[in-house]
Amino acid sequence: MTTSNLLFDIALTHLYGRARQTIISILGVALGVGFFIAMAAMMVGFQRFFTQKIIDVSPHIVMEDEYRERPRQPVSWFFGHEGTVISLQGVKPKEEIRGIKNAEKIVDVLRQTPGMNISPTLEGQIFYRYGSTDVSSTLKGIEPKSEKKITKIEEDIVSGNLDDLLTHSYGVILGSGLADDLNAEVGDTLTGISVAGIIKKMKVVGIFHTGITELDKSVSYSLLKDVQVLQNRSNVVNSIRFSLADPNKAEEIAKQIEEKYKYKTVSWQEANEGILSVFVIQDTVRYATTGAILLVACFGIFNIISTVINEKARDIAILKSMGFTESDIQKIFVFQGILIGVVGMVIGWWLGYMLSIAMGSIRIKMEAIITTEHLYIVYDIMHYVYGGIACMVAATVAAWLPARKAALMRPVDIIRGAAG
């Protein structure tokens, strides 16, 4: 105990003696930690907002009426062992009636799974004409009752009501971007032209705004049976949508369903693979940037401790001749690194927190992947913990290297030098 106090006292006096350099080292560390926290708050905030929106707005799993692979030809069933070369020319795909066969039965079976909600849907392309504007959209035929269990689209409806679909024939709910493009408002009547060539007057009963630009600009909702009429496919369903109690299990469950029913079944992770992989790149850039800042801070620590060691070589010599061990000497200098690290970390925490608050208060109108008026900031204690751990490890290593050198100094060499 006494020894530690003594070593700490000596360590402190060394830093006092180089107050300015010490403060700069501390600031270097603080900047590293602070920027790490602020960047994490902003980027992870955006990522979480986006992921949460995807989970809320779209189903966790979608079963589509297609297959992932072309069906195998009989010849390859029979001869297609490894090493056999088969060449078939001019194979014409069989024309099948589109839609999920036996959809009702699939729905009935899967409804038994606990925690799973299911909504059979018919999706198709449609043109809306209003005044002189034509806009194409993906029209989803839904049941309001089951839709509410699948997505949180109801929460995103900014005017009108999801249940109004039931009280109007050929009612439609438009995405906000779509409504803007059409110049349409709730109560307006559009002309809907489906790819099957059927034309109906459709009344706008609601407008939703998710914040995800892509969705708001292209998607609209109607009743399932109305869409079946518009697409001229009565009783047909071409996608079955699922929501799960735990969205993180979507990939696994999607795989199981696909194995069982063969229809291409896509989890939200797969559907959004592109954007999720952008997040991975974003994270890598974030770690690299803050890593670089911390590395520079480390050089600061390494530098100040090396300087102190060169300056205090005589002190090291006398302490060792007095009976201080190598590890005592090493501790003195590692203490200094840890001290700079701890103070820098705490200031960095404060800095990161303040930067997060500042960024959160900035008004930014942005219409890119998401439509928003401010940055999404997340306050996650783990960012502070990770920043702290990285900072302490870096500071300790940066101090340990020169400290080791100091510990191995031979007092005789220094004493001889001083005497001569």
Next chain:
Amino acid sequence: MSGSGRPLLEVKNLTRVLPLEVPVTLVKDVSLSIDPGQFISITGPSGSGKSSLLYLLGLLDRPTEGEIIIDGLETSKLSGRKLSSIRLGRLGFVFQFHFLLAEFTILDNVMIPMRKLGKWPENEQEGRAVSLLKDLGLGDHLHKVPSQLSGGQRQRVAIARAVSNEPLVILADEPTGNLDTKNSKIVHDIFRDLVDKKKTTVVMVTHDLDLASKTDRRIHLVDGKIASGN
């Protein structure tokens, strides 16, 4: 501890060779036995290996060959950690340069070895340091830093620090090398007192033959070998 009549410090066939490209022999086949309570001087021309011998005796350097027995303990095979602990509790060093820690007051400087050893309780350490410094005529300077003192005063602080853990042996390497005649005499008298009153053993390397003549025993080295005094 060492009242049994056995020598306090014993050196057998001690050789130290610097393993340079052309090896340099600093100390050659020195055997020596030092009894407790003696004031011993080591003299010799420069380069005769007197400081090297002192560093070996003080366990600051390891011999190439031979044994060093301190207070009955053979040291050549001991770990660095063990050697540190022997230095801390049983040896005290005074060098030509004072080697005081510049940022600490002289009181704190003297307390450092005590705080490290922890033999005396914390509340007694300061009192002991104060009385050591007062005995050496530094009672008025306790809270000054070394740069505020004269060369002679600093060297006295260094002596106070060396004796603070009541070592068995004080090893002094040209302790008066930077001092004028008056201060040299003061330092010499302090050592004399330590030997006479506290029965501490003092081994002092010096080139001042006048001072050396006043010690109990003179060991004269030439070319790393004992020429006389054994």
